[in-house]
Amino acid sequence: MKLNLEILHDYLPISYQAKLYAPQNRQLLYRRPLLYKQGSLMNPHCLYISHASAMPPIPPAGAALICVGGRLPQGWLTADVQLLHLENSTDIAIAMRDVFAIYDRFELWDNKMRDALIDYNNLNITTMLTCGAEMLENRVGVTDGTLRQLFFCEYEIDENGAPVIRFRDGEYISQTANMDMYESIKSVCNIERTITVPYLSKIPNVEHSIYCYNLFYHNQFIGCIHLDSINRPFRESDFPLADYFFTYLEKAFLRHMMSVGIGDSLEIRAMRSLLGQKPLSNDDSKQLTLNEDEYWLCFKLSGRRDEYCLPREYMCQVFNLLMSKSVYSFVHNEMIVGLFRFSHRLPDETHVTLNEFAGFLQKMGYIGGISNEFTDIRVIMPYFQQSNYCIANAVLHDSVSPLTYFRDCVVQYVLDERTGGMPMESLYSNGLLALVKHDQEKGSEYIKTLNAFLLAESSVTVTAKNLFVHRSSFLKRLENIKRILGMDLKDPDVRLYLRICLRQMGEQRE
Secondary structure, eight states: OOBOHHHHHHHSOTTSOEEEESOOOOSOOBOSOEEOOTTOOOOTTSOEEEEGGGSOSSOOTTOEEEEESSOOOHHHHSSOOEEEEETTOOOHHHHHHHHHHHHHHHHHHHHHHHHHHHOTTSOOHHHHHHHHHHHHTSEEEEEETTOOEEEEEEEEEOTTSOEEEEEEOHHHHHHHOOHHHHHHHHHHHHHHTTOOSOEEEOOTTOOSOEEEEEEEETTEEEEEEEEETTSSOOOTTHHHHHHHHHHHHHHHHHHHHHHHTTSOOHHHHHHHHHHTTOOOOHHHHHHTOOOTTEEEEEEEEEEOTTSOOOOHHHHHHHHHHHTTTTEEEEEETTEEEEEEEEETTOHHHHHHHHHHHHHHHHHHTEEEEEOOOBSOGGGHHHHHHHHHHHHHHHHHTTOOSSEEEHHHHHHHHHHHHTTTTSOGGGGSOHHHHHHHHHHHHHOOOHHHHHHHHHHTTTOHHHHHHHHTOOHHHHHHHHHHHHHHHOSOTTSHHHHHHHHHHHHHHHHHHO
C-alpha cells in the first residue's frame, strides 16, 4: 500500500522529533522507502531514506526523502521537495525499521479490507466498518438514500487505555436517535447530496467535524459514508486514509445493498399474498402495523410506449437498492408494483424520495401511478386499483409526467366510473376525513360549513348569510377548515372533487 510523508510523520513513535518541509500532497504516492547511497541517482517517483551527511547538496526534481539526523543541506531547505526530517535520530537502521513498521500496519489493514471484499459468500459490512474505525480512530457510519442512519462503528478508549469498537445497527440508532439533531443534519445533507467528491460537512450545532463521501448508483444518490471526529480531531493524514477506506466501503456497501434486495421482504410477501386474494397471518399483520405517523402509498409502473425500457426485474432491484426501507417493489402480472412507506413527521424525506423516484422513471422510460394514503395494508386492493387507474389515465392522455397521483385524477375517475367498485371512503382525502373526525369529536359543523361555502361558489358574504353567522366569525371558521383540509379551495378541480365527495357523504347518511 502506498502512503505519504504526512502519514509517516503522524504514525512514527512520539520519541522522534519529526519535521515536514514543503507543501504536502494528500495523495498516497510512495511505497516503502529505498536506502539512498551517496552519489546515486534518485527516481522522482520513489521515496528514499538517507542520513543527512549522504544527501546531495541540490535535490533532484520530484525528490521525496526521509532524512535521518544531522543538518539539512541549504539547497533542500529552499527547494519545493517532499521532505521528512527525523532531527533527533542518528541510527538509520532503527529509523528504517520504524518506518517499515508503519507500512506493515497499513498493508495489514489493506489486506484485511481486500479479503473481506473478495469473499463473496461471507461479505460482512460490520468487518469493513470495524476496519475503518480501528485505523482512523473515530466513528464511521453509513446512511441510505433517505439519509437514514443504517449502521456505524464507534471508536472509544476504555479505562485501561485500550481501544473499544462498538457496531451499531439501524434498530439501535432508531431507539437512541435525537430527532432534532437528525433533522438538522438532514437539512444540510439534502443540500450536500449532489457533491461527488469527499468533503467536510458544515452542520450547525455539531461540535465535531464530519468528513463525508456520497454514494451514487446510476447517477442516483443512494447514501453517504461519514467519518466523525468524535474521539479525536482530524489530522491532515486522516483525509487520504479516509478516501482510501471510502473506496473499499463503497464497494462493500453496494454489494451489501444488492444482497439485501435479492430476497422478498415481509412487505413484498404481504403484498404478493393480498394481490393473490390470500389473507395475511395474524403475525404478519401485527408486524406490518404502522406507527401512528406512518402511512402506505401503493404504486404501479409501466413502460412508456415506443421507448426502450430496462428489464422489470432489474428496475425492481434498483428501486429496492436506491430507497431501501422506503420502497418495496416486485413484478406482478408482468408489471412492476410496490409500496412506499412514509412518515408524516418527515415530509422533506418523502418529497426527496418521490422526486428521486420520478427522476429515475424519467431516465429509464417508465411511468408510474401512485394511490392515496392508507394505513392498513390488508385493505390494499382499492388502492392498487387507484394506482392502476393512474397508469391507464396517463397512457390514455400521453402524460409527459413520470408520476401520476390518484389525488390529481380522482375527479376524472369519479366522473368516468363513479366508484368502480371501490369503497367511496377510499376516495376521500385525509384532510376531508380529518374534518369529519373533528365534527364527530368536537361537535363542530365544519363539513356543513364547507358544503355551504362550495354551494355558494366560494362567496364569503353569501355563505355567512346562509349560515346565519357574522362574517368575521365565518372567516375564522373557514381558516380552521382550510388548515385541517390542507387543500387549495381556489382550485376549481379541488372544489369539484370536494362537492362530489360531500354529496356522496350526504347520500350515505340518508
